[in-house]
Amino acid sequence: MPQSTDTRYNHQRLAAIRSAAAVFADKGYHGASTADIAAHLGIKQGSLYYYFKSKEEALSEVCLLGIRDYVKRMSVIADSDQPFAAQLLATVSSHLMSYRETNEALKVYNDERLYLPEEKRTKLKTLGSRYRQQLEKIFEDARSAGVIRTTVDCHFAAQSVIGLCNSWGHLIVRDPELDVFILAQQCTDLVLQGVTAAQSN
Amino acid sequence: MPQSTDTRYNHQRLAAIRSAAAVFADKGYHGASTADIAAHLGIKQGSLYYYFKSKEEALSEVCLLGIRDYVKRMSVIADSDQPFAAQLLATVSSHLMSYRETNEALKVYNDERLYLPEEKRTKLKTLGSRYRQQLEKIFEDARSAGVIRTTVDCHFAAQSVIGLCNSWGHLIVRDPELDVFILAQQCTDLVLQGVTAAQSN
Amino acid sequence: MPQSTDTRYNHQRLAAIRSAAAVFADKGYHGASTADIAAHLGIKQGSLYYYFKSKEEALSEVCLLGIRDYVKRMSVIADSDQPFAAQLLATVSSHLMSYRETNEALKVYNDERLYLPEEKRTKLKTLGSRYRQQLEKIFEDARSAGVIRTTVDCHFAAQSVIGLCNSWGHLIVRDPELDVFILAQQCTDLVLQGVTAAQSN
C-alpha cells in the first residue's frame, strides 16, 4: 500500500483521478467508460486498475478531490474577521474558482455523487453540509449585526448562493472564456443588492 | 402506426414518457435501464418498444415534455403587460412549479439532454435559448424603464435566475415537503432586493 | 418468476443445468467459461443469463441436482428392512449409478462445491452429512446385530465406502464402457469380505 508521500505512484494516481474527473464531467459516471479514462491518461484500459480498485473508487476519489480544498477554504473564510460583504465575495470567488482549478471535479461531485454507495456518500455529505452550515452562519451573524434585513431566511439564502454558484460553475466548465473574477463580483452584487434601482426620495 | 389523437395508445404512451421521466430523474439516463422504465410502468421490457423506437427516443420525449409547457408559459408571461416584479415572480413560479407538475421531466431536460445526438439537442436548445432570451428581454425592458439599475448585466441576470430556479428545482424533486409558492416568493425577493438592509439616511 | 411446473422455461433451464454439469465436470468450475456452457447448450453466451443470475448460481444448481436424488434414495435404503449386505449393495449401486444418470453433476458436487459461498455450501453440506450419517447408522445396526465385527469403526467404514464410490465415480464419468453393476458388486464384495482367502482349518 502506497504512502501519501511524493512517490511516482502517487503522482500518477493523482493524474488518473484528474483524468477521471475530466471524463466524468464530460460524459457522466455511467456514460463514461474506463477505457475513456485510460485513454485520457494515455494508458491502456486494464492498467487503470493498478491505480483504482474499481470504477466506483475512481468516482469516490474525484468527489473527494472536488470538495476537499473547497471546504477547507470555506473554513478559513468563516473564521476570518472580514465584514459580511467581503466574506460573501470570498466564498463565491472560492466556489467559482474551484470549478476551474480542480479539473471539473466539483461538477462531478455535484452531479454524480449519488451513484456512490450509501457509506461513501454520507461521508461526503457531511463535508458538504458543513460547508452550507458555515455559510448559513455567516448570514446569521450578518443578520444579527443588522447588516442584512431581519426578514432574510438564512437557510434559504445560503442554499441559494450555493445553487447560484453551482449553476454558473457548470457554465464555467463548458466555457473556458468566462472570467471567474468578474462573475464572482456580479453574483455577490446580485445577492447583496438585488437588481432593483435605488428608490430616490 | 397510431395517430396523435386521443386514442388509448396515446394515453399509454404519455404514461410511458412519464415513467421514463421518473426513472431518468432518479438514476440518470445511462444509469437507468429499459427494464427499469418498463417495471415502473408495469409492463415487460420488450413491450416498451411498442411506444418508443429506442431508449434515446424516450429521452428525447421526456426532454420535450420537460420544457414544452414551461417555454409556452414564458411566452405568455413575456407578452403580458404586467410590471417587472410581477413578471419575474410569474417566471420563477412557473419554473419551480414545472419541477412538480411534469414528473421530474424538467430535471431530466437539464441533466441528461447532453446525451441526445446533436440534431435533437440543438432543436431543444433553440427552445431553451428562446426561454432565456425572453427572460433577458424582460430585464432589458425593466432597465430601460428605470425599474432596475442601469449597471445590471441582463444576460447575467437572466442566466442567474434560471440557474437559481434549476438548483432549487433539484431540491424540489427530492423533497416533496418544500412549498413551491413560498420558495418562488423568496427567490424573487432575493433577485429584486438582495439581502442588504435598507440604508437609513 | 417461473413456477416449478412444466413450462418451456423450466424445461430449458434444466437443460442448462445439465450443460453446466457436463462442462464443469470436464474443465472444473474456474476452468470452464460461461461461453463453454452456452455452446454446449446451443445458445449464445449472454443468453445463459436468462436462466441463471450468475455463473455461481449455475454451480449451485448443478450441485443440488448432483445430490438431491442420491440423498433421497439413500433415505429409502436406510428405511428399508433389507439385510445389511443388501443395503450396502443398494447404497453402492445407487451411488455409482448417480455418476451415470445425473450428467456428471455428482462429480461436480464433490470437486467444485468448495467454490460456493459459505451460505450455499453449508446448505449442501447438511444434505451430504445426512447421507454419511445414514450410512454410518446402517453399519452400526449391523454391528449391533453381530453381522460385522465389533472392532469395525463405523465412521471410518462409512467414509471409506463413500470415498471408494467417489473415486470409482470419477473413472465412470471418464470411461463410458465401465459396467456400473459389476463394479457395484465388486466394491460391495471388497468391503464385505476383503481380499483375504478363507482360512481353511
Next chain:
Amino acid sequence: MPQSTDTRYNHQRLAAIRSAAAVFADKGYHGASTADIAAHLGIKQGSLYYYFKSKEEALSEVCLLGIRDYVKRMSVIADSDQPFAAQLLATVSSHLMSYRETNEALKVYNDERLYLPEEKRTKLKTLGSRYRQQLEKIFEDARSAGVIRTTVDCHFAAQSVIGLCNSWGHLIVRDPELDVFILAQQCTDLVLQGVTAAQSN
C-alpha cells in the same frame, strides 16, 4: 540459468513449488492466481517468473513433486520380500503419509493434473500407471501364492486401494488432526478382511 546444485536459487525454487502446491490445493489451479502464490511465498507477483517460466510450469513441478517420491517408495516396497499384508500396509502408509509430507502436492497431482498439456500429462501418467501396475503385481503375486482369493480382480483391487487412499488423502489435507498411522492400519484391515464377522463353524 542456474544449475540444479544446492544453490540458494534451488532452495528458493523449491519453496516456490511448495507455495504453489499449497495454493493450488486450496483454490485449485484456475482458482489460484500467481499473485496468491507469490503472496504465500512472501514475494511480489512478477518475481515468481524468476522461478517459473509460466503458471503451468509451476503446476507441472508441483505434480512432479507430488508423485516422485511416492512412486519411488512404491518401487522399494514392490521389490521387497515382505509378505503381502506387510506390503499392502506399507503402500497405504506411504500413500497417506505423502499427503502430509509434500505440502498437499499429491492432492494437486490428483485433482489438477488434467489442466496440463497432453505432453506433460502423459509423462506424469506413465509414473502414475507404473504405480498402479506395481500395486497390481503385488496383488497378483499374492493371488498366485494363495494368500488372497482367486476370484479377486487384481486390477479392480489396486485401483480401489488407490482410490481409497486418495479419498482419505483429501480429508487428511483438510483435517490436521487425523492420525495417519491409525488410518493406514484401518484401511489395510478393511481391504484385507472386509467388515464381515468371522463365520463361526
Next chain:
DNA sequence: AATGAATGAGAGTTCATTCAT
C-alpha cells in the same frame, strides 16, 4: 397490445505475463 426468448455488443474486472530498473 404485449410477451418470452434470444441476441450481440460492450461494459467492468481479473490476471498471466513482460520488462526496464
Next chain:
DNA sequence: TATGAATGAACTCTCATTCAT
C-alpha cells in the same frame, strides 16, 4: 534477486434491441 508498472486477452455480466407468437 526482486520489483513496479504496464499490457492485452479473456472472462463474467448487463442491456438495448428484435421478433415470432
